[in-house]
Amino acid sequence: MLSAKWKIFSLSCLCLALLSMAPSTVSLAQAHGECCLPCCAPPPPVEVSWCVVDPCTGCKYEVSACLPACCACQTPCLLEWRKGLFGRKILTYKFDCGECVTVLITRHGAKVK
Numbered sequence: 189m190l191s192a193k194w195k196i197f198s199l200s201c202l203c204l205a206l207l208s209m210a211p212s213t214v215s216l217a218q219a220h221g222e223c224c225l226p227c228c229a230p231p232p233p234v235e236v237s238w239c240v241v242d243p244c245t246g247c248k249y250e251v252s253a254c255l256p257a258c259c260a261c262q263t264p265c266l267l268e269w270r271k272g273l274f275g276r277k278i279l280t281y282k283f284d285c286g287e288c289v290t291v292l293i294t295r296h297g298a299k300v301k
Contacts, residue, residue, distance in 0.1 A: 234255065234259075237250055255285075256287065265281065278290060
């Protein structure tokens with residue numbers, strides 16, 4: 189049979205474990221101070237379209253991708269291109285906002301990856 193000391197010790201450990209799992213009642217404003225206000229969510233992504241030129245054939249394709257709103261009025265520049273399998277071309281475009289988009293040109297047209 190367990191002694192009274194072990195029963196009290198077991199009960200204390202159980203209470204301590206339950207209290208440590210209890211949710212905190214400190215709000216976010218209290219944790220960071222009253223000066224911090226919640227910030228606004230960024231604007232939703234917008235669809236940006238631009239013209240892609242096949243570097244081997246000169247054919248032009250219009251492609252579009254969903255990008256952050258800050259990239260909406262920017263024209264991307266071709267960062268690199270390489271040959272892929274089955275005659276595909278893989279082009280990487282970079283916008284001034286820092287976003288990169290990979291375009292895959294197949295025999296049937298261009299696709300955004």
